[in-house]
Amino acid sequence: MGLATTFAGSGSGFVSGCGRMTLIIYILRIGGGINMLYFENDYAEGAAPAVLQALIDSNMEHLPGYGEDRYSQAAADKIRTAMACPDATVKFITGGTQTNALALDLLLQPYEGVIAPDTAHINTHEAGAIELTGHKVLPQPSKLGKIDAATIEQFLTAWISDGSHEHMVQPGMVYLTFPTEYGTLYTADELRAIATVCRQHDLRLYIDGARLAYGLAASNDVTLPLLAQLCDAFYIGGTKCGALAGEALVFTRPDGVPAHLVNRIKQHGALVAKGRLLGVQFGVLFTDGLYEQLGKHALRMADNLRRALVANGIPRFIESPTNQQFPVVSTSQQAQLAQNVRFSVWGKYDDDHTVIRLATSWATTEDDVTALAKELQRIGA
Amino acid sequence: MGLATTFAGSGSGFVSGCGRMTLIIYILRIGGGINMLYFENDYAEGAAPAVLQALIDSNMEHLPGYGEDRYSQAAADKIRTAMACPDATVKFITGGTQTNALALDLLLQPYEGVIAPDTAHINTHEAGAIELTGHKVLPQPSKLGKIDAATIEQFLTAWISDGSHEHMVQPGMVYLTFPTEYGTLYTADELRAIATVCRQHDLRLYIDGARLAYGLAASNDVTLPLLAQLCDAFYIGGTKCGALAGEALVFTRPDGVPAHLVNRIKQHGALVAKGRLLGVQFGVLFTDGLYEQLGKHALRMADNLRRALVANGIPRFIESPTNQQFPVVSTSQQAQLAQNVRFSVWGKYDDDHTVIRLATSWATTEDDVTALAKELQRIGA
Amino acid sequence: MGLATTFAGSGSGFVSGCGRMTLIIYILRIGGGINMLYFENDYAEGAAPAVLQALIDSNMEHLPGYGEDRYSQAAADKIRTAMACPDATVKFITGGTQTNALALDLLLQPYEGVIAPDTAHINTHEAGAIELTGHKVLPQPSKLGKIDAATIEQFLTAWISDGSHEHMVQPGMVYLTFPTEYGTLYTADELRAIATVCRQHDLRLYIDGARLAYGLAASNDVTLPLLAQLCDAFYIGGTKCGALAGEALVFTRPDGVPAHLVNRIKQHGALVAKGRLLGVQFGVLFTDGLYEQLGKHALRMADNLRRALVANGIPRFIESPTNQQFPVVSTSQQAQLAQNVRFSVWGKYDDDHTVIRLATSWATTEDDVTALAKELQRIGA
Amino acid sequence: MGLATTFAGSGSGFVSGCGRMTLIIYILRIGGGINMLYFENDYAEGAAPAVLQALIDSNMEHLPGYGEDRYSQAAADKIRTAMACPDATVKFITGGTQTNALALDLLLQPYEGVIAPDTAHINTHEAGAIELTGHKVLPQPSKLGKIDAATIEQFLTAWISDGSHEHMVQPGMVYLTFPTEYGTLYTADELRAIATVCRQHDLRLYIDGARLAYGLAASNDVTLPLLAQLCDAFYIGGTKCGALAGEALVFTRPDGVPAHLVNRIKQHGALVAKGRLLGVQFGVLFTDGLYEQLGKHALRMADNLRRALVANGIPRFIESPTNQQFPVVSTSQQAQLAQNVRFSVWGKYDDDHTVIRLATSWATTEDDVTALAKELQRIGA
Structure with missing residues (x-):
């Protein structure tokens, strides 16, 4: 039922x-x-009813703040299991723009910019939040919200052949949305090709999964474990996928976790005192396949x-x-x-x-x- | 009961x-x-039970996002009434550090800094969130978390008498906490004296009310209307005073509201998609004096x-x-x-x-x- | 001769x-x-010989620092005369990227971005200096380095018709280079058309004149007075036009001068202690038409x-x-x-x-x- | 005479x-x-006459830009020799505030702040240039412009014992001036003690040498080689010590040079097109002991x-x-x-x-x- x-x-x-x-x-x-x-x-x-119920059920529990509570820890565990990525680091952030601005700032060196489709949310509808952190978006031609590996490769080839690197923003990351702003999806092969380009050029790959539940449900071959395998970081959208608020920011590789992560989240004003609010919700979303079912x-x-x-x-x-x-x-x-x-x-x-x-x-x-x-x-x- | x-x-x-x-x-x-x-x-x-109940009751209502929902509007109205400040602008933000960093950045000119007690939360425990927005905290000697008008006056006098203003950070604001980090309180007269210094020197006065419910409940003479009268901006803490999350940021004067306010909140990553989460809660907190009762x-x-x-x-x-x-x-x-x-x-x-x-x-x-x-x-x- | x-x-x-x-x-x-x-x-x-000679001649004069010296004042006067713009404010900055980053940051509100040709220097070869100050470059299609009024108008029309302004970077300025990175020039009519669009939409117009001497010498109808009339701000390049170092940043309108200008130049690290170095040179460049002759x-x-x-x-x-x-x-x-x-x-x-x-x-x-x-x-x- | x-x-x-x-x-x-x-x-x-003469002599030489010229290279070599620090990296920057803001931003991680005497130039007279780059100055009590190792140790001990590091700015550097703003000097032993504290706590040590020529000339035991040995970075002031403009920023340790250094200097707007202007001057200052003699x-x-x-x-x-x-x-x-x-x-x-x-x-x-x-x-x- x-x-x-x-x-x-x-x-x-x-x-x-x-x-x-x-x-x-x-x-x-x-x-x-x-x-x-x-x-x-x-x-x-x-929130989806089960998510709300969990907030009700846990409401009067005394829990430590700032994501140290057992719900947040358990939710991270469940997400690691769902991604088949036991070494991933998972942090819960309140909203999507905040998550993008935070993640990109932490994953990029101060002199690096981010390659993105010209229609990307970070390039069009985040009010310059990325630039506010000092990083340039390097927009590339896209089709229905999607960028392809060849376009990225072409940009990088031109960049490499330019003799004036010291005067240019260095590409440090590829940003994608899955699904895109047009509701379209990358296939597993398309993502693999992009990930290959990224690795060849030492770029991080980041996916904005604001509507990830709907993308995963619609895709034939893209799964959470595949995303965890291909990306350096991505976020699992909660706000648009059954939660009152919250996104799960995932760093997939132990050696790709920004140093002093919690300190930097705090510095960005993104550390929630009652981290339980997000942990409880994601715990339910990743219990018994609810996130998948909602999608x-x-x-x-x-x-x-x-x-x-x-x-x-x-x-x-x-x-x-x-x-x-x-x-x-x-x-x-x-x-x-x-x-x-x-x-x-x-x-x-x-x-x-x-x-x-x-x-x-x-x-x-x-x-x-x-x-x-x-x-x-x-x-x- | x-x-x-x-x-x-x-x-x-x-x-x-x-x-x-x-x-x-x-x-x-x-x-x-x-x-x-x-x-x-x-x-x-x-959350306080009545607050949680309101989230339950409103959960499946279709509501516009980004604070345009009727609950957020009504909550702002109720807060304006409670403050006896009908022209105030009220915006709901998720957390305290985010609210401080946002408010100070929006209220300060890029070349201005903020005077604060040396023990102030923004000076000690916000991980440099204020500096991340480019503003200097100008710490002043304090007693048990409090700064007094004479200390501020003394700093300003020295500043004015210095001949090298063009090489110095210009003071643009006084930041206080009420209650302070030590649980202490300013009297109404102390706040009036500080506000007077601020007006004489064209400084904005901002109060961090993370625990405001407890401060108002303990004070003999400081009330919400008085704060609204004395401050240019302040925030009414929700997270520590009965809400799951959320702070109500108040700009008291119509001519003191930062231009393009929502755009800038978005740029700071602080615009909540489901603004209802905050609006619903503050609506309850400011119904039938609940905020006061909790305190x-x-x-x-x-x-x-x-x-x-x-x-x-x-x-x-x-x-x-x-x-x-x-x-x-x-x-x-x-x-x-x-x-x-x-x-x-x-x-x-x-x-x-x-x-x-x-x-x-x-x-x-x-x-x-x-x-x-x-x-x-x-x-x- | x-x-x-x-x-x-x-x-x-x-x-x-x-x-x-x-x-x-x-x-x-x-x-x-x-x-x-x-x-x-x-x-x-x-430096051009006459410029160097002036540095020699003035070398041992005791002069006040930070641009308060008589040479800098006189140079500003001469530039005002050359521009037929007696109310302009002129400040001397060491280099071009620094001048652009400074001027744009001071002329843009924190939530505003800058429209520029996609081939613009600030978009391609300033290492993200503009973004480091928090502002987004809004690149537009160009031909041989030039953007036209229709393209700007089209972008603005699309922008205005978009319902989500609060989520978008607000255009605050048009940035051009004269001559462009391709050595091409705008005609007076082309600049007038762009200036008209800017005024209609309350955008500032800024021209990067790194090679201005060569542009003015080659143009049939663009003159310093015309630039002063059409732009809100621009810079007269010295480094590539006869000086050892230095650019003259001009704010043409009294009501368009950023508040606390010297203080903000200092904050940006762009205030030269021995301002004479720049003032002496520009004084010579703008004596007896030397700048024009060099071009x-x-x-x-x-x-x-x-x-x-x-x-x-x-x-x-x-x-x-x-x-x-x-x-x-x-x-x-x-x-x-x-x-x-x-x-x-x-x-x-x-x-x-x-x-x-x-x-x-x-x-x-x-x-x-x-x-x-x-x-x-x-x-x- | x-x-x-x-x-x-x-x-x-x-x-x-x-x-x-x-x-x-x-x-x-x-x-x-x-x-x-x-x-x-x-x-x-x-400029000191010999410095000016070198600018005259080299004026019409065709030289590459951005510090790649032979004068800049030779000047760096001479400074390395004078410091007895053959592996140091030396970059020439136009002014002092710019050098400080650049160096601190490059040497600090984004979440780190800088310990400095409360009377330090960066804390009082640089218009918030450090904070503009996002870093907090952590001012400490000083005597006549000097801070001592015990004060730093005490601050660090308190910091370490505080349980809320994730909410605090992390100290990443100690900043000193030599001579200080009061004309006073640290002894070699005082600097060694501070350097020892820095190494024990993994802090970088940076010295602002705006007036270094005068400090070295007055000190009994502090020499350029000692500074190179004790500091991670420092700058040798030119503007106040015989040059028309310019400071030599030194990174003493090969493993302490910020990645993509020239790119970041450019991003900060601090890369001088005619780097010769600075290279020629410092070449003379460090020939035949001129810098020492001027002091x-x-x-x-x-x-x-x-x-x-x-x-x-x-x-x-x-x-x-x-x-x-x-x-x-x-x-x-x-x-x-x-x-x-x-x-x-x-x-x-x-x-x-x-x-x-x-x-x-x-x-x-x-x-x-x-x-x-x-x-x-x-x-x-």
Whole structure:
């Protein structure tokens, strides 16, 4: 039984013994959702119920601060197991931009910059947080959010052949998002090729996994152990994948852990006093495969959504395999859809059409998608 | 009925209709607490029960991100009302060091530094987070954590009389903690005198209120409206005062709000995607005087604790009026106390004595203090 | 009579009463230059003779430090006069990268970035000095080093239409080089169009004039007064235009001068104790049109060089109107030329050809170019 | 009699064949100095004559940029020889604050701070340049500008015993000035003791030698080789010791040279295009002991000055053994002295007395001091 039926009000409850809370949630959804279907983004709700329950259960325990609590330690252990990477270091950080800015600053030497697709989040939508730490983003041409090994190799070849290295920012890292900002995915082979280039040129490889649950669920061959094997560091997104807040920053290699790590996290203002808040949540996300299940649920919902788009003749701007779908709608369709559905506007397609974004998440129910399908039918050709 | 009685084990439950959760908490306390009394710090538990309940209740609501949700807006309104400062701007930030580094960077010009007591948290225990943003801390002599207006005036007079201003860091702000790191408090008159010096010299006044609930509860004359009136900015601590995480950063004057505030919070990596996490909590803390009650509860517990110290002839290193108490114990007393009580070691007093810290909080129960009193009696002279 | 004939050993001397020094120079040139003709760059010699003489003449004067000396004041006055911009503020800085990093940091708000051609020096060859101050370079497509108003407008339109400004770096400035890194020039109309876009969007306009003397000498319609009128700030290059070291940073508008300017220059480590070193030199450069003459001399030498290239059928990669010329030579031509001439390698043209750079400067003599012409004839088709 | 005879002590002039220039200098001194004796500071004139002559002699040589020229290489060699430290790395930087900010940033890890006397230049008069690079200055109590090994040891012991290192700035370096801001000197034993503490605690030792020539000349036992042996890095001041501009930054140990050193100097905006400007000057300063002679000359002048103070009953605030003397004068004496002498005001002594500073330098003549002595006699008791 999936989460969806639970959300729909199944009497048995999705977390044993937590019936009342489910009821509250149910009522709230009725109250807030009857008129508007919500597909605007994947961070509109709080925590996945089991995650919330764990916060409730542990609330009055006396625990040490700053990530020294047993929940944070156990969560790190569980993540190491899930990654099949027993020597990894795992630290929990509150948010994604903070994690990126921190990780890049710690993994780059002060004179190094980071190669990234020009559409990368760090290059476009983090308000210059990377540059605030003194590092340059070296943007490269991308396709639908992805950069390929050949492009990186080409940049490095040009860089090497330039005689004025002492006047140039030295590339120290490749940054990728998985899934990308366009909902697209790298294949295992694509990542392996990039990792090979990185190793040949002594670059670190870092992956921003803000929506990692959805990427892993959608990919045929990319797994947590593969990421741990290929990357020097990456983060497992919690905020958009079932947690109230939190990202798990992973350093995969013992010799790749920045010195005085906790001290530097503190210096960056990123050390959470009640580290339990993050540790408890990630402990649950990595128990009994919940992180994977939340991702797969969202993907099933996205599949249903995709089928409804196809069935109703509504084209998609991008063939996104993940939880974000990008239909192209006419101006009148957009207006009609907006009557009952919350969505994001992605950009203008042409004078008469707009690309919108419909996002599913761990919190999307089958009923939500069924209702959305009816709306799509209503506005379809 | 206040929280205190709830904590003492009243069968009726402390949040109406939430019996099960209380039960869990109760059991956990029994499980974790029977052997060790916990007075180590004031951030060892999760959220005050009503705060946690609000997170539960709002969990599945679809809400906009980045602090645009109705809870964050309402919480800001409630804080403005509590401060009698209708034009204030309130932003919720995850942690204290992050709040200080952010606020100081935004309120200082790039060439300005911040005057602070030499014992100030930003000068001693924030790992250089202020300097990481490029600003110098200008430490001044202090007494038990406090700086006075005359010391500031003296520094400014010397600064003004120096002919080489262009070669010096310009003082732009006075930073204080309330309560201080020593648990001491400024009186309203002391704060007024400092504020007057600040205005005369065009310095901003900023107060770090990490433990503000306990300071307000202990003070005879310092109130939230007074702080709002005297300061240019300050923060209302949540993490140590009943929240899972979060601090409310307040800019009191419309003309003192940094331009492009949200953009800069994002640039600092301090913009929380699920701003609701903080908004919901502060909304509850500032409903029906909960923040005040939590503070007063901790103070009552500290009063009981102080009485127990006096009764058992255990001297106090500092006359702290707030939730942190600093007994001086002999080496053998320390060892005995450690058998059943968790506390912090503050520092060496002499070869045979140590200053320890016993902290109460919103989570401390009367039973806890009663049990501690017995321990103190056991180790007393 | 130009500088060239002076350098070649004319008996009359170009600076009255300085015969001996000229002789030394002559001898040194014979000694060092007989075998190799020098066209590698435009900063290979010390100072223009008159500039050096002024350093000699003022050497033992007791002068105040940090730019407060009468030479620096007079030099600023002369530059203001030359720019027809009586209210400008002029500060002398040692080097170009330092000037750019300083000026951009002072003119940008901490949350702002700088729009620049992707080939801009600050984006490619300043080792990330701009990012070290926390600001992002926003690179835009360019042609032969130039960006146009339409490209800037297009970027700004896209930026404005994006709904997530709070997550984006705010454009605060347009940075250009004049001449560009490719030796090309903007016309007055092109600069006016860019300035108009800047004003419409409240962006500052800044021009990097590392080789300004050569740009002004080559341009039909761009003058110092025009630059002062259009820009918010720019710098007049000294290091590559006749000085031992030094750039004159100009803030054209009284209300556009960063607050506490000298203090911030000091904070950046860019305040020279013996400011006289720069003031004396710029005073001479802006006396009797020397800066203009030095530029025109180099341009005449470049014209001669260009004619020699044409006469010998050696194609040019770029139609550069300034002191840098970019011939395309075959591999064998390159090897032959390298026997007697020092030049820079610019890049590969095709498998058999290379783009090289030949630079003239204030220090290039007619004899140098005549000798180079013979070399070109020798290697020509 | 001009400077030349003073320096070389022989009738023939100190730089062969430079008669004319000396004459110019002499005339200028007559013109500018007849009315006012100049003892205000030690950076009021240009370059020592031999230094200037070398700039003249090399002016038209074609030399590579960025410190790759043969003069810079030779100067580094000469300094290595003078230090008896053949493996040292030497880089020439334009100014003192820039050198300090650069060196400390490169030698400190991002999470480290620098221990310094509270009166240290970096803590008081560099406008926060160190903090701008993200590092905290950890000021310690000092006496007349000096810190001692015991004070450092005490700070480190307290630091080590503190349990919250992860929340604290880690000490990474000790910074000293030699001579200090008060003109005082460390003995060899004092420096050895400090160096021992540094090695025991894995701290780097850095010495700011802005006025090193005067310190070496005054010290009984501190030599360049000793500094090279004890320090990890230090700088040999040029600006205040005979150069137009420039400081020689020395990294004494091959394994202590920051990686990608030139790249980082460039990133800091401190890489001079015409590195020859600095290389030529330091080459002369370290030829035939000129740097030492310039220092000794200034010290002889200071001795004469000190004797004149004693002879005329004018007390000194500090027993400074170097080129800065700090007489205490009454208000009326100060006014009288100011009629014919330029000096600095150091600070108020009491209601009726002021501490002033009289500085000698390489440029001070015996006639200057003789004339000053007459003035002191005139105002003396």
